[in-house]
Amino acid sequence: MAKLFLLCSLSLCSLLFMRACYCLAMPYSHIPCQLDNLTTLEPNHHIVSEGGVIETWNTTHPELHCLGVGAVVKRTINPASLLLPYYTNYLEFHYIIQGEGVAGSVVPGCANRMIIHFRRGDVIASYPGVPFWAYNKGKQQVVAISVGFINSANQLGVIPKRFYLAGNNTEENFNLDHNVFSGLDTGLLEEVLNVNEDIVKKIQSEDPRGQIVKVQGQFTSISSSHQPITTQERNKQQSGYHEACTFKFHENIIDNSSYTLYNPRAGRLSTVDNFNLPILQLLKLSARHLVLYKNGIASPSWDMNGHRVMYVIRGHAKVQVVNSEGNSVFEGEVTKGQVLVIPQCFVATKQAGSEGFEAIEFVTNENSMFVSLVGMHSLLRSIPVDVLANAYRLNPNEVSALMFNQTEGPLVNY
Known part of the structure; x- marks a missing residue:
C-alpha cells in the first residue's frame, strides 16, 4: 500500500x-517542467457511438504533456454494448466509476483468454501493445475514466497512439481513421486468415457505429475459457511467459x-x-x-x-x-x-x-x-x-x- x-x-x-x-x-525528456499556473481541465471532444459516449481531454495541454500523460478518456458504455478491441503504445489505467461488466486482454504466448468481471471501484491495468475490450453486462451504464502514461517503453516518442482492431478511430479527432486491418492487402488477408473475400471486406470496411456498439443477441464470452494448449505454447509458458499469463490485471480499491x-x-x-x-x-x-x-x-x-x-x-x-x-x-x-x-x-x-x-x-x-x-x-x-x-x-x-x-x-x- x-x-x-x-x-x-x-x-x-x-x-x-x-x-x-x-x-x-518522461525519462527521454531533459526539459524541466515549469508548472507555475495549474488549472482544472475538462474534456475537449465528445463522440457519440451507437452503444455509448467517449469523451477525451487534450493531452497537449502543458500540464498533462509535461507529466507524461498520453491520454485521458472517459467512456460511457450502455447496457448490452461493447467497447471494441484496441491497443495502445502507452501504459493505461482504467477506473470503473459505475456499473459492472466483462473485460478482456490478449497477452502474447498465453493459451487462455484473459477475461475478468469488473464492478464499481475496480482499477484495471493495460500494458502497451496488449489488446483490450469491455462489455456492459448490467442494467445501468458502465462509466470508466482511463489515463494513459508515456514512458521509456514507448518507442514512438511522445506521440500517443491507439490502434483499433475493429471499428473506426474517431477518439482523437473528428476525422475518420480506419482500423489496422484496413491498410493490409485484401488478398494477403484472405491467404493468412484462410477465409473468403466477403469476410475480409467486413473486417476492413468502414463502420458508422463508432467504437462502442450494441451487441446483437446473447453475449456468451462472459467467463474465462480454456483453449487446447499445444506443446509449443506449454514450452513458452514454462520458459518465461507463465508469469505474464497468470498476472492479475484488476483490483477493487473501494x-x-x-x-x-x-x-x-x-x-x-x-x-x-x-x-x-x-x-x-x-x-x-x-x-x-x-x-x-x-x-x-x-x-x-x-x-x-x-x-x-x-x-x-x-x-x-x-x-x-x-x-x-x-x-x-x-x-x-x-x-x-x-x-x-x-x-x-x-x-x-x-x-x-x-x-x-x-x-x-x-x-x-x-x-x-x-x-x-x-x-x-x-x-x-x-x-x-x-x-x-x-x-x-x-x-x-x-x-x-x-x-x-x-x-x-x-x-x-x-
Missing part, C-alpha cells in the same frame, strides 16, 4: 523542496480491506499499488481513491516519488497547490468531471464542500510515498523539538502546540 512517510530528516526536506522539481514521468487512512469524521483513503496488484511493478503506476465527508480535509501533503492525475468523481472541494518557491500555483474549487494534476513534491490540500468529495488519483509510481504535515505520524511530530524551535523561532509551549494539538490526521474535520 502507499506509504505515509513517517520520518523526514532536515536534509531530506531540503532535497524535497529544491528550487526546481523536474518531470520524472473495499474496506484496502483502506490506507480512515477517519469516521473526515473521510478515507484507499490505495492500489504493486503490493496488492503486482502487475503495477511493470507499469510503474498506482492509484488512490479519496473520499472526504462533509467539510472533511485532506491535510497538506506531498508525493515523494510520483506525480498525481486527479479526476473528480462527485462533489466539490477547495484545493490549494504550492510549488517549491512557496507560491500557490492553484487555489480554487474542483468539481465533478474535472481533472487536476499535482506534480511531484508540490504540497496539496483539499477541503470538501457540503456534499462531500470523491476522487480517483493516478500516481506515476508503483509504490508511491507521501509526506503529511499533520497527524500522529506526521512530519511535524518527526522533527526534533530543537529543530522546530530554531526554524520557526518558537518557545517550548508553541512547539508543543504545533506538534501535538492536532490529534487527528492526515484526514481531519472541524
